[in-house]
Amino acid sequence: MSAPAADAARPLAIICGGGSLPIAVAKAVSGRGRGVVLFPITGTVSPEAVAGYPHAFIALGQLGRLTRLARKFGCRDMVMIGTVLRPALRQIRLDWATLRELPRIVAMFRGGDDHLLTMLGRIFEDQGFRLLGAHEVAPEILVPAGPLGRRVPSERDRADIARGLAALTAMGPFDIGQGVVVADGHVLAVEAAEGTDGMVERVAALRGAGRIPLPAGRGVLVKAPKPGQDRRFDLPSIGPRTVESARRAGLAGIAVAAGATIIAEPQAVAAAADAAGLFVQGVASEAAKPPESA
Amino acid sequence: MSAPAADAARPLAIICGGGSLPIAVAKAVSGRGRGVVLFPITGTVSPEAVAGYPHAFIALGQLGRLTRLARKFGCRDMVMIGTVLRPALRQIRLDWATLRELPRIVAMFRGGDDHLLTMLGRIFEDQGFRLLGAHEVAPEILVPAGPLGRRVPSERDRADIARGLAALTAMGPFDIGQGVVVADGHVLAVEAAEGTDGMVERVAALRGAGRIPLPAGRGVLVKAPKPGQDRRFDLPSIGPRTVESARRAGLAGIAVAAGATIIAEPQAVAAAADAAGLFVQGVASEAAKPPESA
Numbered sequence: 001m002s003a004p005a006a007d008a009a010r011p012l013a014i015i016c017g018g019g020s021l022p023i024a025v026a027k028a029v030s031g032r033g034r035g036v037v038l039f040p041i042t043g044t045v046s047p048e049a050v051a052g053y054p055h056a057f058i059a060l061g062q063l064g065r066l067t068r069l070a071r072k073f074g075c076r077d078m079v080m081i082g083t084v085l086r087p088a089l090r091q092i093r094l095d096w097a098t099l100r101e102l103p104r105i106v107a108m109f110r111g112g113d114d115h116l117l118t119m120l121g122r123i124f125e126d127q128g129f130r131l132l133g134a135h136e137v138a139p140e141i142l143v144p145a146g147p148l149g150r151r152v153p154s155e156r157d158r159a160d161i162a163r164g165l166a167a168l169t170a171m172g173p174f175d176i177g178q179g180v181v182v183a184d185g186h187v188l189a190v191e192a193a194e195g196t197d198g199m200v201e202r203v204a205a206l207r208g209a210g211r212i213p214l215p216a217g218r219g220v221l222v223k224a225p226k227p228g229q230d231r232r233f234d235l236p237s238i239g240p241r242t243v244e245s246a247r248r249a250g251l252a253g254i255a256v257a258a259g260a261t262i263i264a265e266p267q268a269v270a271a272a273a274d275a276a277g278l279f280v281q282g283v284a285s286e287a288a289k290p291p292e293s294a
Numbered sequence: 295m296s297a298p299a300a301d302a303a304r305p306l307a308i309i310c311g312g313g314s315l316p317i318a319v320a321k322a323v324s325g326r327g328r329g330v331v332l333f334p335i336t337g338t339v340s341p342e343a344v345a346g347y348p349h350a351f352i353a354l355g356q357l358g359r360l361t362r363l364a365r366k367f368g369c370r371d372m373v374m375i376g377t378v379l380r381p382a383l384r385q386i387r388l389d390w391a392t393l394r395e396l397p398r399i400v401a402m403f404r405g406g407d408d409h410l411l412t413m414l415g416r417i418f419e420d421q422g423f424r425l426l427g428a429h430e431v432a433p434e435i436l437v438p439a440g441p442l443g444r445r446v447p448s449e450r451d452r453a454d455i456a457r458g459l460a461a462l463t464a465m466g467p468f469d470i471g472q473g474v475v476v477a478d479g480h481v482l483a484v485e486a487a488e489g490t491d492g493m494v495e496r497v498a499a500l501r502g503a504g505r506i507p508l509p510a511g512r513g514v515l516v517k518a519p520k521p522g523q524d525r526r527f528d529l530p531s532i533g534p535r536t537v538e539s540a541r542r543a544g545l546a547g548i549a550v551a552a553g554a555t556i557i558a559e560p561q562a563v564a565a566a567a568d569a570a571g572l573f574v575q576g577v578a579s580e581a582a583k584p585p586e587s588a
Contacts (some may be wrong), residue, residue: 012472161548163468166468167470169462169465170465170468171461171464171465171484174457174460174461174464174481175480175481176461176481176484177484186469186487187468187469187470187486187487188484188485188486188487189394190465190470190471190485190486191484192481192482192483193480193482193483193497193500193505193506194483194496194500198496202488202492202496203487206487206488211487212487221460278588
């Protein structure tokens with residue numbers, strides 16, 4: 001293990017997937033006076049988005065290129081953030097360092113997402129890097145407890161939120177997903193490989209087809225990390241697009257685990273929620289507690 | 295309570311939703327020498343499908359018409375079978391008997407499916423009818439243990455089946471759904487309001503988009519009733535269309551709880567599975583045990 005204090009004086013390597021979160025993290029870390037080097041994944045990030053920061057594009061599977069460049073820039077700490085769809089194997093470009101790790105990488109794909117990311121973290125640590133959670137380097141990106149906009153959940157919404165959190169906790173051991181939609185106590189949708197947006201779009205489609213016999217304005221999107229999940233990666237996240245999806249699905253609002261959900265643009269989310277008449281609430285949850293052994 | 299033996303001599307009222315199951319049940323019951331009267335729900339069943347049996351169409355919400363006609367035909371025992379999508383409230387035509395029950399019916403919609411059906415069963419029982427499960431009047435419609443076609447699950451498939459059954463059991467208390475898709479230990483999809491076909495089509499779409507990094511021929515659709523579920527209605531069911539969906543989703547096969555899953559056309563299912571190279575397996579499951587209190 002390297003000395004954390006000395007590592008923290010070095011620039012932070014940010015491996016960037018899609019969406020606005022990586023840039024929000026880069027901005028927050030820079031604002032604290034620490035240097036950053038961005039490693040956007042080819043095909044998921046536009047060159048314009050990273051133009052303002054030192055950066056080098058990497059393809060999925062180029063572990064060797066990534067670790068070589070990160071060392072060249074003097075980085076020891078790494079953060080991985082942003083959406084990376086599970087790629088088709090043919091889209092991955094393998095370099096030699098990756099080929100050496102291939103047996104472990106193949107093993108990753110056999111478990112759930114947690115397993116995949118934990119194994120990837122271990123590979124970086126074996127290479128002498130320290131993998132941190134985005135919230136450790138930029139705590140301002142976490143959703144606080146309470147409402148983000150003007151609206152707050154009704155009593156019925158609170159019951160739906162409690163049921164959603166309980167369902168997520170029950171499903172935790174199966175590494176399924178981080179989101180459910182609950183309306184009037186009825187679980188309408190469970191997120192798995194399709195992701196949160198896919199799940200909420202499905203609820204919108206079911207509602208449009210008359211298959212949800214409840215008026216618009218009923219139902220809550222509930223998101224929370226899996227119990228025991230490694231917090232250094234893959235915390236649930238929300239943004240203005242999540243609010244827009246929830247509006248299209250006719251939901252009353254969005255509840256996320258306070259202190260355990262990442263938000264790139266809190267002001268934009270609050271404004272979108274107010275405009276749509278939805279609540280966005282940070283809630284306490286069992287799942288929001290870090291695991292005992294952490 | 296009325297005397298079951300005397301009731302069994304009277305014709306059986308079959309409230310028919312969509313699909314081929316209601317007719318399969320009517321045929322099986324007639325084959326045993328018992329009379330049947332079909333009450334197809336308007337809009338879900340074609341007049342041709344029920345032409346061979348005494349029948350009267352009913353609209354959703356016409357409880358009064360249904361119970362009046364069933365009494366006129368001399369029925370005491372009732373079976374509800376077939377797919378009924380949760381209707382939009384505006385599609386329901388309320389008659390007076392239904393209006394009297396409206397507070398209870400509104401309460402139904404607030405719970406999950408189990409609650410809805412259990413309450414509906416109670417309303418019929420209060421009216422002097424006895425609600426039976428389709429499998430009680432026609433046990434030949436249940437999937438037996440073992441393979442239906444020529445193929446059998448591999449060791450990997452068996453691990454996926456075990457994981458799927460465990461996930462369904464964990465979700466049981468939340469009345470979510472009766473199906474999951476598991477591939478290489480990873481839960482790819484969970485069924486809720488969209489139904490089994492909707493869930494399997496989603497897996498096909500994710501696979502088509504390259505978002506499932508596994509070759510075709512991996513993954514199992516696992517279906518089982520919810521633990522503690524009232525077996526008189528809403529047992530999971532499969533048919534040739536389920537096999538066709540599973541084929542499109544690139545799955546290895548389908549596993550269903552033996553003795554607790556309804557199948558309308560076993561020969562057609564076996565033939566479709568053999569043609570597609572899929573297995574269809576009746577498996578023992580915790581969930582397949584009826585509740586202790588039954």
